[in-house]
Amino acid sequence: RDALTQPVRVLLPDGTTQSVRAYTAWWLRDHPVLDGRRPAGLRSAGGDPLLAGLYDAVDATGFDDAQVLRALGVRTSVAALL
Structure with a gap:
C-alpha cells in the first residue's frame, strides 16, 4: 500500500529535494492492469x-481502499478531479 500511496523524495540537481508520486503508482495508472x-x-x-x-466503471472488488484507488488513477469523486 505504501508503495502506491506514499510520495517519494527525489534529489534535484541543485541539491534540493521534492516530493513526487511513487513510481509504482505512476506506472500502474498508465498500464492495462484493471480488467x-x-x-x-x-x-x-x-x-x-x-x-x-x-468514465467507464470498473469492478474494484478487493480494492476497497479509496486512497489506493486514487493512487492508481481510478476516479472516485468529482472533488478528487478538481
Missing part, C-alpha cells in the same frame, strides 16, 4: 454517481 484497462480512465463502480457519464 485489461488503464486505471486512469476508469471510475470506481461505487464512486460518485456524477462520474457515471464521464
